[in-house]
Amino acid sequence: MRIEVAAAIIHNKEGQVLIARRKPGKAQAGLWEFPGGKLEAGEDAVQCLRRELMEEMRIAIRPYEALGSHEHDYGSVQITLVAWKAEYLGGEIALSDHDACRWVERGELAEYDFAPADIPFVERLRKELC
Numbered sequence: 001m002r003i004e005v006a007a008a009i010i011h012n013k014e015g016q017v018l019i020a021r022r023k024p025g026k027a028q029a030g031l032w033e034f035p036g037g038k039l040e041a042g043e044d045a046v047q048c049l050r051r052e053l054m055e056e057m058r059i060a061i062r063p064y065e066a067l068g069s070h071e072h073d074y075g076s077v078q079i080t081l082v083a084w085k086a087e088y089l090g091g092e093i094a095l096s097d098h099d100a101c102r103w104v105e106r107g108e109l110a111e112y113d114f115a116p117a118d119i120p121f122v123e124r125l126r127k128e129l130c
């Protein structure tokens with residue numbers, strides 16, 4: 001099975017990036033990710049991310065720049081992960097699909113265990129290439 005997933009690399013005014021840990025019971029539980037989710041039929045990545053962030057975290061974002069996509073084979077599922085840079089607009093974070101979230105500096109990203117599909121984006125962020 002192949003699924004298309006969008007992830008938002010959300011920054012705040014201080015330049016920190018929002019990361020979240022997948023909660024127990026979900027695929028990749030315990031690993032950190034950039035929040036987002038599966039594209040629904042007829043939806044583009046920007047619409048998907050606006051919807052997912054409101055559903056999963058109750059926050060409003062503005063995705064504004066596509067950072068490309070990476071394929072990852074999880075065995076039972078192959079995912080195409082599309083990442084977008086996004087601006088945090090507002091709303092107080094209320095978690096439903098995650099059991100933790102943090103605003104982190106790029107230099108702190110190495111301290112977290114990310115879902116394998118996210119690693120190429122994490123590396124680019126760490127090197128400040130995006």
Ligand SMILES: Nc1nc2c([nH]c(=O)n2[C@H]2C[C@H](O)[C@@H](COP(=O)(O)OP(=O)(O)OP(=O)(O)O)O2)c(=O)[nH]1
Pocket residue numbers: 005006007026027028033034035036037038039079081097115116117118
């Ligand atoms: N959202 C998100 N999912 C990721 C990332 N990296 C990564 O490997 N995944 C995987 C985990 C899941 O297998 C899949 C996304 O599923 P999901 O559970 O977040 O999506 P969803 O909210 O639409 O799904 P559902 O729980 O409603 O079924 O992609 C990432 O950075 N963000």
